[in-house]
Amino acid sequence: METVKLTIDNKQVEVPKGTTIYKAARKLGIDIPVLCYMELHDLGVENKPAGCRICVVEVEGRRNLAPSCATECAEGMVVKTHTTRVINARRTVMELILSDHPKDCLTCPKSGRCDLQDMAIKLGIREIPGQEYAEMSTYKKDFSPSIIRDVDKCIMCRRCETMCNEVQTVGALSAVNRGFMAVVAPAFEQDLEKSPCTYCGQCVAVCPTGALTEVDHTTKVIRAIADPTKTVLVQTAPAVRAALGEEFGMKPGTLVTGKMVAALRQIGFDYVFDTDFAADLTIMEEGTELLDRITRFLNGDKSVKLPILTSCCPGWVNFFEHNFTDMLDVPSSAKSPQQMFGAIAKSYFAEKLGKKREELVVVSVMPCLAKKYECQRDEFKVDGNQDVDFSISTRELAHLIKEFNINFEELPDDDFDRPLGESTGAGVIFGATGGVIEAAVRTAYEAYTGKPLPKIDFTELRGMEGIRSATIDFNGLPINIGIAHGLGNARKLLEDVRSGKANYHAIEVMACPGGCIGGGGQPLHHGNSAIIKARMEAIYREDAGKPIRKSHENPYIVKLYEEFLGKPMSEKAHHLLHTHYFSKKKDIYIK
Amino acid sequence: MSHIKLELKPEQVAKIKEICKSFNNDPGELINVLHKTQETFGYLPAEVQEVVAAELNISVAKVYGVVTFYSFFTMIPKGKHPISICTGTACYVRGAEKVLDEFKRVLNVKVGETTPDGKFSLNCLRCVGACGLAPVVLIGEKVYGRVSPDGVKDIIKEYEDQ
Numbered sequence: 144m145e146t147v148k149l150t151i152d153n154k155q156v157e158v159p160k161g162t163t164i165y166k167a168a169r170k171l172g173i174d175i176p177v178l179c180y181m182e183l184h185d186l187g188v189e190n191k192p193a194g195c196r197i198c199v200v201e202v203e204g205r206r207n208l209a210p211s212c213a214t215e216c217a218e219g220m221v222v223k224t225h226t227t228r229v230i231n232a233r234r235t236v237m238e239l240i241l242s243d244h245p246k247d248c249l250t251c252p253k254s255g256r257c258d259l260q261d262m263a264i265k266l267g268i269r270e271i272p273g274q275e276y277a278e279m280s281t282y283k284k285d286f287s288p289s290i291i292r293d294v295d296k297c298i299m300c301r302r303c304e305t306m307c308n309e310v311q312t313v314g315a316l317s318a319v320n321r322g323f324m325a326v327v328a329p330a331f332e333q334d335l336e337k338s339p340c341t342y343c344g345q346c347v348a349v350c351p352t353g354a355l356t357e358v359d360h361t362t363k364v365i366r367a368i369a370d371p372t373k374t375v376l377v378q379t380a381p382a383v384r385a386a387l388g389e390e391f392g393m394k395p396g397t398l399v400t401g402k403m404v405a406a407l408r409q410i411g412f413d414y415v416f417d418t419d420f421a422a423d424l425t426i427m428e429e430g431t432e433l434l435d436r437i438t439r440f441l442n443g444d445k446s447v448k449l450p451i452l453t454s455c456c457p458g459w460v461n462f463f464e465h466n467f468t469d470m471l472d473v474p475s476s477a478k479s480p481q482q483m484f485g486a487i488a489k490s491y492f493a494e495k496l497g498k499k500r501e502e503l504v505v506v507s508v509m510p511c512l513a514k515k516y517e518c519q520r521d522e523f524k525v526d527g528n529q530d531v532d533f534s535i536s537t538r539e540l541a542h543l544i545k546e547f548n549i550n551f552e553e554l555p556d557d558d559f560d561r562p563l564g565e566s567t568g569a570g571v572i573f574g575a576t577g578g579v580i581e582a583a584v585r586t587a588y589e590a591y592t593g594k595p596l597p598k599i600d601f602t603e604l605r606g607m608e609g610i611r612s613a614t615i616d617f618n619g620l621p622i623n624i625g626i627a628h629g630l631g632n633a634r635k636l637l638e639d640v641r642s643g644k645a646n647y648h649a650i651e652v653m654a655c656p657g658g659c660i661g662g663g664g665q666p667l668h669h670g671n672s673a674i675i676k677a678r679m680e681a682i683y684r685e686d687a688g689k690p691i692r693k694s695h696e697n698p699y700i701v702k703l704y705e706e707f708l709g710k711p712m713s714e715k716a717h718h719l720l721h722t723h724y725f726s727k728k729k730d731i732y733i734k
Numbered sequence: 735m736s737h738i739k740l741e742l743k744p745e746q747v748a749k750i751k752e753i754c755k756s757f758n759n760d761p762g763e764l765i766n767v768l769h770k771t772q773e774t775f776g777y778l779p780a781e782v783q784e785v786v787a788a789e790l791n792i793s794v795a796k797v798y799g800v801v802t803f804y805s806f807f808t809m810i811p812k813g814k815h816p817i818s819i820c821t822g823t824a825c826y827v828r829g830a831e832k833v834l835d836e837f838k839r840v841l842n843v844k845v846g847e848t849t850p851d852g853k854f855s856l857n858c859l860r861c862v863g864a865c866g867l868a869p870v871v872l873i874g875e876k877v878y879g880r881v882s883p884d885g886v887k888d889i890i891k892e893y894e895d896q
Binding site for chain 1: 798
């Protein structure tokens with residue numbers, strides 16, 4: 144490999160040709176400040192529009208300052224990262240960025256987690272000269288069911304644009320307009336709701352400022368808990384327990400299941416249940432549907448559509464409703480675990496309590512922003528009453544715990560309530576890419592072969608690669624499985640299926656990189672994939688430690704079918720646990 | 735942005751597709767495609783941008799981003815005779831602003847607007863590369879050099895019967 148030698152702040156360094164000054168400096172332990180720059184190493188994505196100019200450095204012999212994030216090292220280069228000229232330039236750049244930025248930091252939802260605020264502190268900005276000349280943009284706030292856009296706070300780093308277009312290939316956002324009016328927006332500056340946005344929330348996860356934030360439902364949850372006429376149930380998604388601790392300063396990958404349950408009880412929820420229970424239920428329905436489709440296919444039924452696609456991920460559902468409208472009968476009709484939980488809670492469990500569905504409030508804690516939209520879909524309402532009333536993110540739960548004066552670290556472990564809190568290891572792994580299909584295989588294998596699994600761990604289905612495939616031997620019948628995480632990867636895989644290039648029986652898709660553990664509602668990972676990997680390990684650790692690891696062996700699931708549903712895909716199960724999909728594509732121009 | 739709701743006729747859609755095809759539907763040719771399309775339609779309404787996006791297989795947001803970035807592109811229909819006044823540095827110091835004011839006064843429109851009869855639209859642009867002729871005014875593709883405020887009425891007169 145060809146290398147170049149250079150000097151940065153009087154220290155020698157040798158780096159591969161093509162390395163940027165910013166990265167070479169990092170090798171020397173010199174952290175040049177960056178604002179617009181973002182690197183998502185495992186996804187092979189780098190956002191370096193060299194737009195903010197915070198990272199400028201002085202290069203000997205060069206007339207102007209160089210943006211270190213985008214300037215490649217050259218042989219013999221002499222770089223200085225903190226000369227007076229550089230520091231002055233950096234401050235001026237920062238002052239210019241701040242000159243037309245709203246100054247409502249005290250009440251901004253990003254306050255305390257804002258990269259722009261951090262940078263102002265780091266650079267010691269104490270006044271903003273020239274702000275009287277700046278033209279403040281005055282865009283209206285855009286409220287979608289999941290995401291709030293307040294683009295007056297957009298600093299044009301274009302990280303969201305990279306996530307939306309390159310990683311997710313959704314194409315909802317683009318840089319528009321010029322000068323002070325330049326912001327990132329959907330086409331024709333319409334509301335996000337009218338764009339192809341899937342609410343995956345990856346834009347929110349990388350936005351350095353308060354320009355993109357989630358819709359906050361914590362106040363509504365507090366009011367519901369305080370209402371004596373309501374019985375309030377909470378369900379927690381698998382990925383939440385693997386990341387919530389980070390909001391309290393714990394190491395990424397710390398499992399806080401017991402503390403989380405204890406905290407929810409202290410907050411005042413009447414029943415603390417687990418979405419993992421509903422994940423087991425999803426496997427019963429989806430696994431049965433998978434076997435049914437494969438068996439019919441093998442028997443020559445031409446009307447059967449294969450592969451079957453998982454449908455747990457609401458971002459993914461939105462994505463195919465926008466982009467693969469010719470394949471709406473391919474995904475599993477099984478509702479997502481969040482919605483299965485809501486449907487069962489407001490029927491089976493309400494009956495057990497002797498209450499009407501209107502007397503129950505179901506809250507979900509999700510690593511996800513698309514779940515906020517999902518629970519508001521018309522299909523998931525009965526006479527206007529939502530199966531899941533409010534969906535809050537992992538970040539919102541952390542906020543709630545703090546607001547309720549709970550010392551999270553000191554909490555003793557507590558356990559979920561029964562019956563909707565019992566879950567298996569199969570339910571837990573829904574939180575990581577590959578987990579849903581592994582859980583489905585564990586159950587489908589035993590249902591198909593009638594034999595116990597020789598080994599429970601399907602390590603061939605795990606990992607961080609964007610598109611993976613494996614063939615699982617169902618006692619002589621090879622089942623081809625595809626896995627994609629990140630919507631860009633899902634698009635590639637689906638296009639191969641559409642063109643007949645790929646031949647799969649079942650495909651799992653998760654919209655967010657890493658699966659739900661990397662969801663748009665999780666503690667911000669700022670592009671650090673080591674955090675996502677640590678969360679993934681935690682998920683598999685929780686699975687390995689569970690006494691029961693196959694969904695169909697969950698005793699409360701068995702009981703639910705005996706007492707209420709009959710069998711998987713029964714008429715009742717169909718009514719409560721299955722859904723259908725719509726085309727969201729708008730025929731724009733052909734009349 | 736334009737609020738004019740437009741329904742494209744099939745032959746108009748076919749025309750846009752043809753333009754895209756002449757650039758091999760290459761997303762890298764977006765600016766050229768938009769140029770050619772604007773030449774044909776006079777402006778780039780939302781519906782036209784949506785066809786272009788679909789043909790080049792890029793997002794509508796991206797197309798809109800490019801349209802709003804370059805001042806040459808417009809989403810407002812231009813007049814039959816689009817007037818462009820160069821306000822680049824050379825033209826500006828040689829009195830382009832006074833020429834612009836005179837056009838605004840005579841036509842009774844603001845910059846970016848079109849006269850009610852649809853005949854003239856008024857726009858500014860930055861440097862046409864003819865600084866030696868400053869101040870420069872373009873009407874359609876015809877270039878007028880060394881324009882003075884006094885000459886504005888005569889220029890407009892040339893187009894009155896057209």
